[in-house]
Amino acid sequence: MADRPLTVLQLLPALESGGVERGTLEMAAGLVKAGHRSLVVSAGGQLVSRLTGQGSEHIQWPIGRKSLWTLRWVKRLQQLILDQDIDILHARSRLPAWIAWRAWRGFPQPTRPHFVTTVHGLYSSGWYSGIMTRGEAVIAVSETARDYALEHWPKTDPARIRVIERGIDPLQWPWGHRPADSWMARWYQEHPYLLERQVLTLPGRITRLKGHLDFLRLLKRLVDGGLPVYGLIVGAEDPRRAGYLREVEQEVQRLGLDGAVTFTGHRMDVRDIYAVSNLVLSLSAQPESSGRTVREALALGVPVVGYDHGGVGETLSRVYPEGRVAPGDLDELEATVRTLLEQPVEVEPYAFPTVQDMVDRTLALYREL
Numbered sequence: 001m002a003d004r005p006l007t008v009l010q011l012l013p014a015l016e017s018g019g020v021e022r023g024t025l026e027m028a029a030g031l032v033k034a035g036h037r038s039l040v041v042s043a044g045g046q047l048v049s050r051l052t053g054q055g056s057e058h059i060q061w062p063i064g065r066k067s068l069w070t071l072r073w074v075k076r077l078q079q080l081i082l083d084q085d086i087d088i089l090h091a092r093s094r095l096p097a098w099i100a101w102r103a104w105r106g107f108p109q110p111t112r113p114h115f116v117t118t119v120h121g122l123y124s125s126g127w128y129s130g131i132m133t134r135g136e137a138v139i140a141v142s143e144t145a146r147d148y149a150l151e152h153w154p155k156t157d158p159a160r161i162r163v164i165e166r167g168i169d170p171l172q173w174p175w176g177h178r179p180a181d182s183w184m185a186r187w188y189q190e191h192p193y194l195l196e197r198q199v200l201t202l203p204g205r206i207t208r209l210k211g212h213l214d215f216l217r218l219l220k221r222l223v224d225g226g227l228p229v230y231g232l233i234v235g236a237e238d239p240r241r242a243g244y245l246r247e248v249e250q251e252v253q254r255l256g257l258d259g260a261v262t263f264t265g266h267r268m269d270v271r272d273i274y275a276v277s278n279l280v281l282s283l284s285a286q287p288e289s290s291g292r293t294v295r296e297a298l299a300l301g302v303p304v305v306g307y308d309h310g311g312v313g314e315t316l317s318r319v320y321p322e323g324r325v326a327p328g329d330l331d332e333l334e335a336t337v338r339t340l341l342e343q344p345v346e347v348e349p350y351a352f353p354t355v356q357d358m359v360d361r362t363l364a365l366y367r368e369l
Contacts, residue, residue, distance in 0.1 A: 006366060007037040008088040009081070009113075011096035013064020016045035017236065017266075018205070019292050020092050020120045023141075023166055023358075027090075028056040030359030039084060041077075041096070063096045070095065077103040081113055088366050090116040094123065097131045114369040119145045119161075121289050122310060125152040137365055139164050142311040145289040164362055166290050167355035172271065173299040175349050179272035187276065191262070194276070197230035198341050201277040203270060203293045204235045204284075206263075211283030211307070212248045214330065218281075220255045221334045227341065229260070234273055236266035274302050278341060282306030285328070291315055301347045305336055319350045 008031055010024050024040060025047060031038040032055035040051060043062040052058055059080065063073050077099060081089065089104055091097035097117055104115045117135035122145065132138070133149050133156040140146035140163050150156060179187070188195055200219070204210040212233060219231045237245050252261055267273060274280055280297040287310025294312050297304050298319050306312040308324040316324045322345045325333045 005036045006031070006087045007039070007085055008090060008366065009039045009041065009084070009086045010090045010092060011041045011063060011100050012092040013096060014043040014045045015040070015047040015051060015058075017047070019166070019290065021045075021047055022292075023118070023120070024092060025051055025054070026167070026355050027359060027362060029054040030356070030363070032056060034359070034363060036363075039086075041080075063099050064093060066095060070099065071102075073099050074102045074106070078106055081107075086113045088116060088369070089113045090118070091132075091135070092118050092120060094129055094131055097134075101131060101134055114366070116365070116369070119149050119289065121145075122148045122287055133161075136160070137162060137369055139362065139365070141166050141290045142314055144287065144311045144314050148289070162361075162365055164358055164365070165353045166292055166295075167358035168295055168299045168352040169355045170299070173296050175299065175301050177271060177275050177300050179269075179275055183269065183272050184276075187272070193259075194230055197228050198278040199230055199232060199276060200279050200281060200337070201232045201234055201273060202281045202283065203274075206233070206235055206237045206245045206248065207241055208244050209284055209286060210235070211281075211285055213251055214283045214285075214328070214333070215281060216248070216251050216255055216257060216261065217330055218333055218337060219257055219260055221330070222338065223257070223260050225334075225338070227338065229341070231257070231261035232264055232273065232277070233261065234264045234267055234270060271296075271300065274300055277302060278344075279337060280304045281337075282312045283333075284310070284312065286310075287327075288312060295352055298347055298350065299352055301349070303340055303345065303347055305333070305340065320345075320347055 012020055012024055015021050028038040038056040041059045041061050044060045048058050061073055089100050091100040104112055115135050116137050117132045118139040119132050120141055123129035130153045133153045138161045140161050146161050146163050202215045222229045274297045280302055282294050289311050291312035294304050294315050305323040306316055307327040309327050325336050
């Protein structure tokens with residue numbers, strides 16, 4: 001096995017957007033680049049063309065649909081494993097992991113592929129989420145994710161869990177990045193009021209988890225306190241949570257923030273938006289396993305203020321402790337943001353793990369199995 005190319009099958013619900021999807025694409029591209037065969041099973045989505053354009057193969061099955069009918073994919077997955085001679089079966093989400101596990105268990109032990117799971121999130125405790133700890137090897141995307149898995153599923157053998165952090169592409173997120181003059185001209189033509197304001201940016205999809213209401217309450221306090229600030233909410237609307245977006249928009253009206261905040265929607269130029277921001281914020285109501293946006297902003301040298309829990313707290317404690325705030329404490333949040341706007345503290349360069357590091361360590365784990 002060590003001398004031949006591997007055939008790796010990754011499974012996840014869909015390929016629309018998000019951290020799990022990005023990690024899948026990065027690993028798939030790394031496999032192809034290293035001469036291996038990469039297959040992905042999902043219900044499809046806007047990222048499929050990028051996946052296949054990088055040399056991977058995509059099989060479109062709705063294996064993330066929460067229905068008893070989804071169990072019919074177990075037999076089909078077993079046949080796919082046989083037909084494609086799969087070496088590694090890598091599940092990245094709970095329902096696909098159950099399908100993969102049931103298919104994997106149906107093979108005699110000597111003929112099974114190796115089963116790997118990745119703990120991408122801090123899932124609800126209980127038997128259903130526990131499937132993510134049943135891999136022969138379990139990848140945790142942070143120390144926070146590893147500790148959480150061992151706390152909530154204590155029967156998990158710690159030796160089976162490997163921390164492989166999600167990597168930063170240093171070419172995409174270079175230290176000290178400044179946008180092109182043409183981008184700057186367009187940006188300030190569209191948003192001329194930002195020239196005279198300090199810019200606070202909250203990235204992430206428009207879901208309740210991301211703390212938009214706390215962000216608006218922070219802006220209200222700062223504006224009322226006389227600081228010339230402006231808020232950017234950068235992220236796509238989640239069609240399944242349209243009611244929450246209306247709630248956030250109504251809160252803008254209620255607080256009188258019409259002239260102090262903009263919803264940019266999904267943007268492909270997030271790096272440039274970070275670079276012209278005074279602060280990037282991470283205000284998730286619940287701890288997250290990784291907090292990738294925090295790492296990306298810090299990799300550019302942009303200060304971050306975030307709630308001190310989960311992977312966000314883990315990263316800030318290492319790289320930018322000045323930005324840590326007790327979760328949900330609006331008084332401390334206001335004081336910290338005000339202090340960093342009035343007396344900025346520079347971010348020191350930090351050697352984050354790269355995407356290539358992540359790919360290399362994951363490949364080494366596959367080989368070890």
